Each structure stands twice: as C-alpha cells, then as structure tokens.
Amino acid sequence: MRPRASVVAGAVALVLAGCGAPGGEAAGGGVAGTVTVFAAASLTASFDRIGRDFEAAHPGSTVVFNFAGSSALATQITEGAPADVFASAAPQHLAAVTTADGVNGAAGTPAVFVRNQLVIAVAAGNPEGVRSLSDLTRPGLKVALCAEQVPCGSAARRALDAAGVTLTPVTLEADVRGALAKVRLGEVDAALVYRTDTRAAAPDVTAVEFPESAQAVNDYPIAVLADAPNPTAAHAFVAHVRSAQSQAVLTEAGFQAP
Amino acid sequence: MTLIEHPLRRPAGSRRPRGSRRRGGGVPVALLLPALLGLAFLTLPLIGLLARTPWSTLPQRLTEPGVLAALRLSLLTATLATLLCLLLGVPLAWLLARLEFPGRRLVRALVTVPLVLPPVVGGVALLLVFGRRGLIGGWLDQTLGITLPFTTTGVVFAEAFVAMPFLVIAVEGALRGADRRYEEAAATLGAGRWTTFTHVTVPLVGPGLAAGAVLCWARALGEFGATITFAGNYPGRTQTMPLAVYLALETDVEAAIVLSLILLVVSVVILAGLRDRWISTP
Numbered sequence: 001m002r003p004r005a006s007v008v009a010g011a012v013a014l015v016l017a018g019c020g021a022p023g024g025e026a027a028g029g030g031v032a033g034t035v036t037v038f039a040a041a042s043l044t045a046s047f048d049r050i051g052r053d054f055e056a057a058h059p060g061s062t063v064v065f066n067f068a069g070s071s072a073l074a075t076q077i078t079e080g081a082p083a084d085v086f087a088s089a090a091p092q093h094l095a096a097v098t099t100a101d102g103v104n105g106a107a108g109t110p111a112v113f114v115r116n117q118l119v120i121a122v123a124a125g126n127p128e129g130v131r132s133l134s135d136l137t138r139p140g141l142k143v144a145l146c147a148e149q150v151p152c153g154s155a156a157r158r159a160l161d162a163a164g165v166t167l168t169p170v171t172l173e174a175d176v177r178g179a180l181a182k183v184r185l186g187e188v189d190a191a192l193v194y195r196t197d198t199r200a201a202a203p204d205v206t207a208v209e210f211p212e213s214a215q216a217v218n219d220y221p222i223a224v225l226a227d228a229p230n231p232t233a234a235h236a237f238v239a240h241v242r243s244a245q246s247q248a249v250l251t252e253a254g255f256q257a258p
Numbered sequence: 259m260t261l262i263e264h265p266l267r268r269p270a271g272s273r274r275p276r277g278s279r280r281r282g283g284g285v286p287v288a289l290l291l292p293a294l295l296g297l298a299f300l301t302l303p304l305i306g307l308l309a310r311t312p313w314s315t316l317p318q319r320l321t322e323p324g325v326l327a328a329l330r331l332s333l334l335t336a337t338l339a340t341l342l343c344l345l346l347g348v349p350l351a352w353l354l355a356r357l358e359f360p361g362r363r364l365v366r367a368l369v370t371v372p373l374v375l376p377p378v379v380g381g382v383a384l385l386l387v388f389g390r391r392g393l394i395g396g397w398l399d400q401t402l403g404i405t406l407p408f409t410t411t412g413v414v415f416a417e418a419f420v421a422m423p424f425l426v427i428a429v430e431g432a433l434r435g436a437d438r439r440y441e442e443a444a445a446t447l448g449a450g451r452w453t454t455f456t457h458v459t460v461p462l463v464g465p466g467l468a469a470g471a472v473l474c475w476a477r478a479l480g481e482f483g484a485t486i487t488f489a490g491n492y493p494g495r496t497q498t499m500p501l502a503v504y505l506a507l508e509t510d511v512e513a514a515i516v517l518s519l520i521l522l523v524v525s526v527v528i529l530a531g532l533r534d535r536w537i538s539t540p
C-alpha cells in the first residue's frame with residue numbers, strides 16, 4: 001500500500017542521505033553529494049526529469065526522490081525523516097512541517113513554483129458528451145470526487161460551490177489517482193482531477209476544461225528544510241526547479257506557472 | 259457435539275496426566291527471549307498509539323455521527339464477509355483436505371493468491387471481474403441491473419476476497435490434523451456423508467474452525483486496499499473504519515489515532531467475548 005511504500009522510500013532516503021551528506025560540503029563551494037527531495041506524487045514524472053537535468057548540470061551530485069501524498073510526506077518530515085527539500089501539492093502541508101515543534105521546519109519563505117488546476121476527466125473521446133460541471137448532475141451519470149480531506153477534494157468542493165452545482169458522487173476517493181483509476185476502468189463516467197493527471201493518463205482519458213476551476217487552483221510550494229543534511233545542494237535544487245528549463249518541463253506536464 | 263464424547267477421545271492426551279504439564283523445569287531461555295522480543299515487536303506500535311492518544315477529546319470524537327456510521331458499517335460488513343467465507347470456505351477446505359484430485363496442489367496455491375496480492379491490486383482485479391465493464395459485472399448490470407462497485411455488498415465482496423484464505427487454511431489444517439477414525443466410525447454406524455460432515459467433522463474441527471473464523475473476521479475488519487479500490491469511499495454506504503482512519507490521517511493525526519483505537523477496542527472486546535463463549539482453549 002502506498003503509505004508503507006513511502007515509509008520504505010523514506011528509509012531508503014535516510015540511508016542514502018546518511019551516506020551522501022558528508023560529500024556535500026567537500027567539493028569546494030560547488031554542489032555535490034546527495035540531495036534528498038520529498039515531493040508530492042503528482043510531481044513524479046516531471047521531477048524525475050528535472051532531477052536528471054540537475055545531476056547533469058552538477059556532476060558529483062545525486063538526487064534521491066521520495067514521492068508520496070503531501071500529507072504523508074509532511075508526517076514523515078515531522079517524525080524526523082532527513083529530507084533536504086519538500087515540494088508539496090498544497091501550502092498547508094508545508095506549513096505543517098514549519099510549525100511542528102520546530103523539528104524540521106522550512107528554512108526561508110516557501111516559494112510557489114507551480115500551480116495545478118482541476119479538469120473533468122472522462123473516458124477517451126468523451127462518450128457521455130460532458131461539457132460542464134452541471135452536466136455531471138445528469139441522472140445515471142456516475143461521478144467520482146476526491147474526499148474533502150485531500151487537496152483535490154477541497155478544490156473540487158470550491159469549484160462546485162463556485163458553479164452552484166450540487167452533485168452526489170458515488171465515491172469520495174482518498175487520492176486523485178484513485179479517482180482517475182475509476183475513470184480509466186470505466187466504473188465512473190467522470191471525475192474531477194488535476195489537469196496534470198489527465199495528461200499523464202492520455203490517451204485513455206480525455207480532459208474537459210471548465211471555467212469554475214479558476215476558483216480552485218492549487219499552489220505548489222517548495223522549500224529547503226531547516227535540518228537539511230545538504231543545504232548547499234538543496235538550495236541549488238530549488239533554484240533549478242524555478243529555472244526556465246524546469247518550468248518548461250512542468251508546463252509540458254500540464255502545470256501552470258505561478 | 260455429543261458424538262465426539264467418545265471413549266476414544268484424545269488418545270494422546272490420555273497419556274498425559276494433568277499434573278505433569280510443568281515437568282522439566284522452567285521455560286528455556288532460547289525460547290523465552292525471542293518470544294518476549296516478538297511480543298514487544300507486536301505491541302510496541304500499539305503503545306506508540308496509546309502514548310499519542312488525545313484522551314480529553316475521546317468522548318466527543320466517539321459521538322461524532324460519522325464515526326458511529328463507519329463503525330456500524332465495519333462490524334456489519336466484516337460479519338457478513340465472515341459468514342460468506344464460512345459458507346464457501348469450509349467446503350473448500352474440506353475438499354482440499356479430504357479429496358484426492360489432480361491439481362490439488364495448484365488449487366491450494368490458488369487459494370493463497372489473495373494473501374500475496376497487494377490488496378489494492380485485489381480491488382482492481384475484483385473490478386475487472388465484477389465491475390461495470392467486468393467479465394461478470396457487465397452481464398449482471400445489463401441483465402439483472404445489479405452493480406457491485408460503490409455498494410455495501412461490494413464492501414462485503416472485497417473483504418471476503420481478502421479474508422477467505424485465512425479461514426480456508428486454518429480449517430484445512432484442522433481437518434488434516436483431525437482423527438479420521440471418528441468419521442469412519444460414524445459411516446460404519448450408518449451415518450450418511452452429509453450427516454457425518456455436520457455431526458462429526460465440523461464439531462471435531464471446532465477450535466480450528468473458530469480460529470479461522472476469528473482470523474477471517476479480524477482481517478475483514480481491518481481491510482482497506484481492496485475495499486477502497488473496489489467499493490470506493492462513501493460515508494454510510496462504503497466508508498468502513500479503516501477508510502475513515504486513512505482519510506482522517508490526511509488532516510488530523512489525532513483523529514486517526516482515536517478512530518484506530520475505537521476499532522481496536524471494539525474488536526478486542528468482541529473477540530474476547532466470543533472466546534469465553536465459543537472457543538474452548540485447552
């Protein structure tokens with residue numbers, strides 16, 4: 001299951017960070033050693049590429065990722081997982097590590113590096129002809145939403161409120177991938193997910209844009225953590241993520257510039 | 259139960275006088291040490307939970323309507339899943355233990371598939387069979403208008419799928435360990451196969467059956483991955499306690515701990531109560 005896998009990843013990151021950290025200070029002024037990045041699951045594909053670009057630009061450096069739900073990552077960080085950088089899918093999870101007992105707070109102001117917006121995910125080719133949020137209330141149409149406890153669910157709530165649409169979903173999924181999987185398997189006719197998720201799931205899934213999603217934009221903040229084992233490389237990585245090169249990678253994946 | 263009150267009962271046990279159980283002195287350290295370590299390994303996480311429990315807010319959390327709905331649904335679905343497993347699993351265990359047939363090893367391995375399969379994958383597999391586009395589900399939907407995903411029945415299916423191997427393995431083990439002479443004696447006394455099964459075999463493997471059912475129920479009660487994948491998560495209909503705990507974890511770790519404790523306490527109370535009543539421990 002996902003939380004277990006992320007704990008294992010955290011443990012692996014811990015070992016690797018332990019090995020790599022001393023090297024971080026060695027290369028005179030330069031960036032070297034291992035930089036451990038905890039990043040929201042929705043960033044997986046983009047950050048894998050951005051990480052490879054970073055390693056190419058800084059020979060001698062290694063980027064180790066731990067991808068999971070932002071809240072799970074925040075819990076791991078407050079429980080002492082040695083991370084250098086935290087890229088969260090929602091500001092509150094970064095705030096959680098900043099305020100939690102000062103154990104491993106964010107150093108400096110978190111910067112929003114990218115934004116994500118909701119779309120209606122439907123089966124390839126949109127067989128039900130969904131055009132707007134109000135179409136989702138059609139009788140017989142099965143809709144999956146995320147639970148309001150997770151970012152995609154609270155965003156969906158804001159968008160539906162903005163549109164004045166009341167709908168009864170068949171399920172409130174625990175994460176966005178669950179909602180998307182139900183569309184891919186044909187168990188629901190539509191789901192509210194992020195645009196980046198539908199890009200990754202193409203061509204199995206078609207995205208229907210809707211104007212009210214502007215009311216429910218998710219900010220993704222990134223920060224170097226206070227207890228970062230390798231702060232030099234961590235700051236370099238954050239700068240790299242905010243560079244034009246990386247922003248192009250993120251835009252291609254469906255993210256918007258902040 | 260009367261048929262097994264027979265002079266032949268426990269031929270091995272009769273050789274063991276009651277007072278001799280402790281003969282040979284204390285417990286060997288080679289066993290005691292790992293045993294205590296094992297116990298600590300299993301219970302320390304629980305102690306971790308207890309240490310972080312916000313006791314002051316416990317009563318008000320308990321009375322939240324969502325919590326009671328999830329708890330009720332969990333108890334209901336786990337019990338129905340266990341009944342389904344007993345109905346299908348005991349005959350399957352009997353088949354595996356008593357019948358020689360080609361491919362029996364393969365069948366036995368297949369029974370353990372849900373144990374090995376990550377539950378989320380199990381849930382996807384159930385969707386591929388019982389889902390709206392599934393092998394059987396498509397037909398059910400079109401001809402009978404029955405859909406299983408996102409229903410309470412779907413929760414029972416997911417839990418039974420994951421929990422049944424525990425019952426089958428326990429009961430099969432008990433059947434293999436049981437003395438077949440009682441069944442043969444019953445047969446020679448004129449009992450039919452069905453009567454022998456219900457009046458001799460089942461009581462004979464009673465403790466194994468009960469242990470299997472308890473394992474099955476406990477596994478069903480804690481089921482998360484297959485349930486959320488196959489049945490989704492909707493309060494009152496498919497949101498069981500583990501699902502409520504997982505979602506609470508997203509926003510409020512303390513709430514998640516309290517919910518876990520409630521589930522834990524309720525299951526321990528029920529199992530302890532059943533043990534006194536139904537399960538005779540030697």
